Amino acid sequence: MEVLFITINYPRSGQESRKHSLRLQPEVNGLLGMVTRSTFGEIIGSGTFSLQQQLMHLSDRDIAGHNAKLSTMVNDNVIVIPQSLMHILDNLGVSPRSPIICNSEDEDYRIWCQDSKGKFSTKSAFESIRRTRPKVSWYKNIWNNFIHPRTAATGWKLLHGCAATDDRIQKSGIPLVSACRLCKSAEENLTHLLWECSFSTQLWTWLAAGFLIQQPLPGFKEAILLSNSWSPMMKQIWNSGVVAAMVSLWNMRNKVYFESKVPNLMNCKQFVRAQIVCTHHRSKACNGNNNWERLVLTNWAVTPRPKQAPQLKTCVWIPPEPNIMKLNIDGAVFGSPGPSGIGICSRFEGEFIFTFAKD
């Protein structure tokens, strides 16, 4: 049996990914992958574990810059290991050029813990090694089934401050004269660009007017809160309009900056309108039935989708036969794998006999 060692790096999501790729490269985490093959060349097992695992005694510095991919190392059953990785393996006393016998007396076993379906997948590997962070309260206002994914992705970055505005470039030590590309009368930062700029406020006022709202919109969370008591469809098209307005402002800024275009409010409005129509097509949410909603939906050329009356179904319950004990059993699981519980309730001739519950 032959054991091959392969390192792979995994991407990180969102802002952190950018940080790591630009500045914190030496801290990129790695995995040591192990593929076991029979003498006939068939892959019979694979496993991955962190390079920083105590077993390997490797620090972030040791693995800095080693980001060889499996696809680049395995070619027609020939393993080509980069020199930098060879150096690490040499230091560990491992010689991947010749067959490696880890411990010939022990049974082979898989190090990789499979997913709940018993399969290895890139998704399950990523899930097990990615750093999870607390969920933000507004994530469903971005990641949902009614906002187009491309718009949502840009909106997510903007809400995480992940935009190369002048103030961020200055903070990274690059001197430049800052000017908002849309109004040219203030320094550029994301809050100004999206919410305070005279160009942006025109767009927000237009969006709010489309929903017959008079009050100013100082920020994303305040804007979303306005729709708290609205019907599902109204909530969704408002949510979509707010995200689309932010994205359209950012896109317009980039067009002015990189393509020397003149700021064009009409383009932004068209984008927002198109996103609202797109949301209406993607969503199945229903609207209420009042004058305000009818006016707003007409404004946005969206067809009303009134809530359907609930269908009444007849239900019958047949009691168990005499001398039959009835057991009601149910279980629930949160996540997969995750905490789970089971409950049992037993009745005999209408009386409780016993109940049982376990986590």
Ligand SMILES: [Zn+2]
């Ligand atoms: Zn401005």
